[in-house]
Amino acid sequence: MSERKIKKDIGIVGAGPGGLAAGMLLADEGFNVEIFEVKDRVGGRNSWFEEEGYRFDVGPTFFMMPFILREIFEKTGRDLDDYVELERLEPFYQIVYSDEKKLKTYYEPRKFKESIANINEGDVEGYNKFMNRNEKKMKYTLPVLQKPYSNLFDLINFDMLKLLTVLSPQRSLWDDLGLTFSDDRVKVGFTFQSKYLGMSPYNCPSMFSILPFIEYNWGIYHVMGGLNQLSQAMAKVFREEKGTIKLNTEVKEVIIEKGNAKGLKLDNTEIKEYDEVILNSDFAWSMKNLFSNKERRKYTNDKLDDMGYSxxxxxxxxxxxxxxxxxxxxxxxxxxxxxxxxxxxxxxxxxxxxxxxxxxxxxxxxxxxxxxxxxxxxxxxxxxxxxxxxxxxxxxxxxxxxxxxxxxxxxxxxxxxxxxxxxxxxxxxxxxxxxxxxYGATFNLAHNLTQMLYFRPHNKFEEFDNIWLVGGGTNPGSGLPTIYESGRITANLIKKKYGLDYTFRHNKEIEKLE
Structure with missing residues (x-):
């Protein structure tokens, strides 16, 4: 924990994964951070409920890219494994086709290839081709997804130029997999992951072939007790860092004065003043419910209605x-x-x-x-x-x-x-x-190329001064790993604003890639 006390107050709307990640990192730096959550428990869509002895995760059910959350815990001087128990799944899942054939996907390449052979032996070699192609793509993609994009010039950098060499923006994910596999059933095993973004593989950009690569390269995990344990662990660390979470507390309005967020109006009409405000609530809902339409210059109700959603x-x-x-x-x-x-x-x-x-x-x-x-x-x-x-x-x-x-x-x-x-x-x-x-869009804004990076709502929110965004509706996008990353990006931007050390590069796992 930082020994320096930053005399700045930060209010966060929503105790979902993005808000908790940002809150952990900022509280560790000594900021006075308060999180307001309308529900009686933390997590948002990563929450849980229990009835008659049964416990259910509300939303996401398995854990990918655990190293991102490990790095966030390590930044606060903690070990994720001291807070949760992870179990790598083997097989990850089984895919059952209408002809009753099954493809079981494994972390162990030999087992996975045997499973592919049961569907189409001619596609077994496609596994190696897929992994080799996407290892390079992943190595170039991850640094791009760890940065903020506040203006168009942020798109011009060495990492982006490298990524452009491996992208095929003219191809859909489905068409891209056609270069590697011939059997549509096998292709399903490498494209259905686009549903994590709430998109069809026929419309999803080909860059998202990195999603199955992430699974097959790093594995997927069950968190014992349910994936909700991740948010509960983050809340525990946040409180250990002297952060405050106020449950059963609805934020009714963000108070705006002359383009600045002055504070938050709560459901009991109390107004809490903050130097910085972070929105972790759903993006489209937040725009329509926490600000008047007149206050918004860019994201008006008409603009929101015209945007693409999952x-x-x-x-x-x-x-x-x-x-x-x-x-x-x-x-x-x-x-x-x-x-x-x-x-x-x-x-x-x-x-x-x-x-x-x-x-x-x-x-x-x-x-x-x-x-x-x-x-x-x-x-x-x-x-x-x-x-x-x-x-x-x-x-x-x-x-x-x-x-x-x-x-x-x-x-x-x-x-x-x-x-x-x-x-x-x-x-x-x-x-x-x-x-x-x-819009009931469970995976938030769609991830087409016109709604990514600079073209997605910015982590440093462009509508108002001193308002920041985390969660699936901002850069880098939806899905737990990217939502954690959004919290880290926003925390780093706030640290940068106040002259604290920060970095947008986290290279340990990237360096392991070929």
């Missing part, structure tokens, strides 16, 4: 009175017409009759999540965000039953409803109303 998700959280040992920890069930499924979500804004969906069966790794002999099943179905016209009050029950029917078919389990002890459903409307997610 898909949403239909969620089923099930507490089951039996174990499902034939299911892997992570399972992805692929629609017969994979491309049509994405078109229905992204373009047609209609509910698919044959959806792709994800099922987490975490109890096979972590029995603490359910009573003995029971299981927790977490089911995620990508659906259109609320810019579409789906009436969820009418469709919710029928779509839930469709998903349960599909689950029964896929896992060969009849009468699955008879084993449900606890059930919770979240629709896009629920994401909007219960979690303040703009």
């Amino acid at each position: 898909c949403s998700t239909f969620m089923l959280y099930l507490g089951m009175d039996k174990e499902y040992n034939d299911l892997e920890h992570n399972n992805i069930f692929i629609a017969e017409d994979y491309q049509k499924n994405f078109l229905q979500i992204e373009s047609k804004n209609e509910l698919p009759k044959d959806p792709s969906f994800y099922v987490q069966n975490a109890s096979v790794t972590d029995p603490s999540l359910a009573p003995e002999g029971h299981s927790v099943l977490y089911i995620l179905v990508p659906v259109s965000n609320l810019k579409g016209e789906i009436d969820w009050t009418k469709e919710k029950e029928d779509f839930k039953n469709l998903v349960l029917d599909k689950l029964e078919q896929k896992i060969g389990e009849e009468e699955i409803r008879d084993h449900i002890v606890y059930e919770k459903v979240l629709t896009p409307e629920d994401w909007k109303d219960e979690f303040n997610v703009g």
